[in-house]
Amino acid sequence: xxxxxxxxxxxxxxxxxxxxxxxxxxxxxxxxxxxxxxxxxxxxxxxxxxxxxxxxxxxxxxxxxxxxxxxxxxxxxxxxxxxxxxxxxxxxxxxxxxxxxxxxxxxxxxxx
Amino acid sequence: xxxxxxxxxxxxxxxxxxxxxxxxxxxxxxxxxxxxxxxxxxxxxxxxxxxxxxxxxxxxxxxxxxxxxxxxxxxxxxxxxxxxxxxxxxxxxxxxxxxxxxxxxxxxxxx
Numbered sequence: 001x002x003x004x005x006x007x008x009x010x011x012x013x014x015x016x017x018x019x020x021x022x023x024x025x026x027x028x029x030x031x032x033x034x035x036x037x038x039x040x041x042x043x044x045x046x047x048x049x050x051x052x053x054x055x056x057x058x059x060x061x062x063x064x065x066x067x068x069x070x071x072x073x074x075x076x077x078x079x080x081x082x083x084x085x086x087x088x089x090x091x092x093x094x095x096x097x098x099x100x101x102x103x104x105x106x107x108x109x110x111x112x
Numbered sequence: 113x114x115x116x117x118x119x120x121x122x123x124x125x126x127x128x129x130x131x132x133x134x135x136x137x138x139x140x141x142x143x144x145x146x147x148x149x150x151x152x153x154x155x156x157x158x159x160x161x162x163x164x165x166x167x168x169x170x171x172x173x174x175x176x177x178x179x180x181x182x183x184x185x186x187x188x189x190x191x192x193x194x195x196x197x198x199x200x201x202x203x204x205x206x207x208x209x210x211x212x213x214x215x216x217x218x219x220x221x222x223x
Contacts, residue, residue: 033210033211035211041149041196041215041216042213042215042216043198043213044213045210045211045212048210056209056210058210088153090155092211099142099143099160099162099202100143100145100157100160101143101145101200101211102157103147103155103157105153105154106153106154106155108153
């Protein structure tokens with residue numbers, strides 16, 4: 001009965017590889033987000049999708065490409081991984097007209 | 113964009129003590145949330161409180177929207193309260209606006 005789930009929980013990979021992180025929510029929400037938490041614990045939004053349409057795209061390298069196949073899923077694909085991509089990535093969701101956001105458990109990405 | 117500032121940056125308590133964490137924000141908000149990030153990295157939603165006062169067990173929160181601040185009270189602290197507390201706000205006109213995180217308050221509760 002997990003509300004917002006992410007897979008995988010941990011991801012260790014080498015520089016130059018391509019990897020994906022998946023997010024699913026079963027709350028009936030229509031807006032989903034990706035946030036990045038750096039090594040200093042600072043959290044910042046990367047992307048947001050509303051009804052499968054990209055509505056927020058912060059200054060993120062174009063190696064990061066979000067994809068929303070439906071309202072319940074938002075995946076994050078990262079090409080040509082770099083050391084600086086190491087971080088914890090959080091998915092979140094909300095419903096239009098309701099402001100509270102619900103967060104997933106996070107995916108810890110380590111690039112070696 | 114909106115600025116969110118939290119204080120203090122660090123707080124060390126003895127078990128059983130009470131504490132108050134503060135969050136100042138630079139604009140009127142339609143979303144103000146408090147999260148606890150536990151030592152395992154999970155973000156736990158404590159309160160959704162753009163205005164008013166809420167209580168949940170030993171924790172309570174008050175947001176004075178007109179003065180642009182929010183307070184999180186922790187009473188009778190326990191070691192399990194340790195972690196990082198984030199104040200998060202959205203000042204956008206739409207419900208799918210981005211949240212801006214404060215820098216967090218690192219709380220350590222000693223037995």
